[in-house]
Amino acid sequence: MSIFIVLMSPKKNIISYHSADLDQRTENETAVAKDSLTPALKLEYTPVLGMLIGAIGIVYTAISFWGGRDLDLDIINLFFLSLGLLLHRSLGQYAEAFMEASKSISPVVLQFPFYAGIIAVLSGSGLGQLIIDGMISVATPETFNVFTYWVAGFVNIFAPSGGGQWALQGPLQIPAAMELGVDPSKTAMAVAWGDGWTNLIQPFWALPILSVVGLHIRDIMGYCILLSAIVGIVTSILIFFLY
Numbered sequence: 001m002s003i004f005i006v007l008m009s010p011k012k013n014i015i016s017y018h019s020a021d022l023d024q025r026t027e028n029e030t031a032v033a034k035d036s037l038t039p040a041l042k043l044e045y046t047p048v049l050g051m052l053i054g055a056i057g058i059v060y061t062a063i064s065f066w067g068g069r070d071l072d073l074d075i076i077n078l079f080f081l082s083l084g085l086l087l088h089r090s091l092g093q094y095a096e097a098f099m100e101a102s103k104s105i106s107p108v109v110l111q112f113p114f115y116a117g118i119i120a121v122l123s124g125s126g127l128g129q130l131i132i133d134g135m136i137s138v139a140t141p142e143t144f145n146v147f148t149y150w151v152a153g154f155v156n157i158f159a160p161s162g163g164g165q166w167a168l169q170g171p172l173q174i175p176a177a178m179e180l181g182v183d184p185s186k187t188a189m190a191v192a193w194g195d196g197w198t199n200l201i202q203p204f205w206a207l208p209i210l211s212v213v214g215l216h217i218r219d220i221m222g223y224c225i226l227l228s229a230i231v232g233i234v235t236s237i238l239i240f241f242l243y
Contacts, residue, residue: 004230008223044092050085057082081113115159122155123168131155132172141180145190145243146236148173152194153232160202162195186243193235200228 043049061079069075088094098110122128131154135147151173155165169191177187199205201224203217210217 001227001230004227005223008226041092044095045090047089050088050090050094053091054082054084054086058086077113112161115161116164118159119161119164119168122159128155128168129172132169132176136176136180139180141182143240144177144180144182145186146240148177148187148190149194149197149236149239152191153198154194156195156198157201160195160199160204162192165195166191190239190243193239197231197235198228200224200231 057078061075061082064075084097085091085094088097095110102109131151135151136144139147152165152169155169159165159168170188173187173191174184177184201221203220203224206217206220210220
């Protein structure tokens, strides 16, 4: 990995554009800059997506109270999250407001409620069970933990929460391992390795240093994806032969 990092380091004569520069421009300059943003950033700043997600949350909250649900912390969080999205209109503007209010921890505060929702969808809809069943149908005792590693890495991309992922995957994975005669402790470690593997492309661990050097996650994402590919290949081989 050290050699790979050195090889993909940018040349010294390359001047890179950082998205943090948008914060230092006037409104007119920012509007011009946003016209030339990438498709992903344009999606962040379209009002349709943010207002739609906010409206869904508000409607769900109203239906819940209409059905007799009591006031609890979950519904309060959902209501204010959805109301903020609706009023800020776009995902990008809402993220900027979060960043102004909570600085370096804003991605965690903003995104983890969505990750909790994704985990609930995966578990409540049966999709998580479907993924595990599909893996079991093609796995052997020798390859089970490698498949476990890959599935854990895949799930972690959508819900990068170690505890939440284990709550989803553990009760499904361990019985499957025992059914195939695989050591459950090694299966648990394969899940943990999969979670750590794709954390490379969900780099919350980098937030403190990013805030110090004035970069955003998107500025290092390309490098992290390349590193995750190398780590995935090497770790898959090691798990296959050692686990």
